[in-house]
Amino acid sequence: MANLVLCKPTELYNILNQSTKFSRLAEPNYLCLLGKFYARSKREYNEGHILTARKTKQDEDGNFLLPESIELDCVRYCVVYDGNTASLDSDSPAVECAKVMAKICHNPVTVLKGGYELFSANYHFFRSQKVFWMPQEIDDFQPYPIEIIPGLFYLGDQRQAWDRHIRKDLKIRAHVNVSLDQEKEHISEIHNELHVPVEDSCESDLLQYFFNSCQFIDAQMSQNSTVLVSSKLGISRSSTVVMAYLMYHKQYSLKEAWMHVLKCKPNMRPNRGFVMQLSEWENRVMGQQSTDVSDPNF
Structure with missing residues (x-):
């Protein structure tokens, strides 16, 4: 039973x-x-x-x-x-x-x-x-972005970021676009956007954008603006930025941030280069690296 x-x-x-x-x-x-x-x-x-x-x-x-x-x-x-x-x-x-x-x-x-x-x-x-x-x-059902912090913070893909109905339903007011593609012109004027032009590659340096991304998200949330973080598939780059923010804002360890996002979105998967950058971010934010990223779960 x-x-x-x-x-x-x-x-x-x-x-x-x-x-x-x-x-x-x-x-x-x-x-x-x-x-x-x-x-x-x-x-x-x-x-x-x-x-x-x-x-x-x-x-x-x-x-x-x-x-x-x-x-x-x-x-x-x-x-x-x-x-x-x-x-x-x-x-x-x-x-x-x-x-x-x-x-x-x-x-x-x-x-x-x-x-x-x-x-x-x-x-x-x-x-x-x-x-x-x-x-x-x-x-034909089109999924909505995954909710990371209820009513405030979402993780999604490019299609969802560009969908007017989704943005209206979730009251999205700010967007962190973690991809090489610029926002579609016909909706870019209706919200605040931070563009993080990074390729989904183990060689890409996403770490250099963590602090500005976290500050941008914090500034929006302080005004009760709902924020969507997206990348092309919503699996690697966007999930990395979301975890970086949870570590910055909630003082989560990398393991705690990882488990939180994994529970919300089981198929999230930052590439190995981004995992190592999150480990370095943990050291900067927490003052120590408490998460063993050599663990196969990472």
Whole structure:
């Protein structure tokens, strides 16, 4: 029997937005998202639920039924939510449903903290009226940037940085563009941008830009401006700058910054040259190199 865990809205947001070349939502065994709204009718469910969520089903006695056509024992994430569950100690519909799912799942079953109410308040653009999603619609889903600091700091790729709808939904007001490509002209005038013209190569010197990048991000956040850091694929250069900022702003060690970003974006991967530069940055910021970058995990 799998364990039950509680997750914050930002964690579900990041689960929904993981991608490789395409959105991971297209993978059949990636996510099973189940919604059960406390004191909400079927009509209310159809009028608003979290994107791609299935409605939980119950038998005549009110017992929760396993979702059809899903191999729960193979699913990476099984997430259950209702209206506003805040604790695993409650007897809420989400917790009761999760207990049923846990009998089959191998991985932990997750209950969304705050339920639909909190998630939709933070991510209104992820509310949906669609009850049934065709495979092609899932294939065409365009992921949003990954959230590093809720509501303030995002990590993304070039497509996301240039997407007007994404920028509007996330209220992006500042952008650190870590690539050789300049910002598209038609949107460059609507936000503050710092261009870091570095190639994704082990020989590139990204370290020389860390301090200015961190100062720029700090200045924007001090004004409550939301910041997006992007590179072409959002995997190497941008994740490096994000970790450099976490070490600068939060005094994280390299290992702590690495684990934080890895949890948010499991496929992040700075090249080896950037890892060594982050190690040198740790020495400058912390006064010592406490992280062993010869560890294979780096």
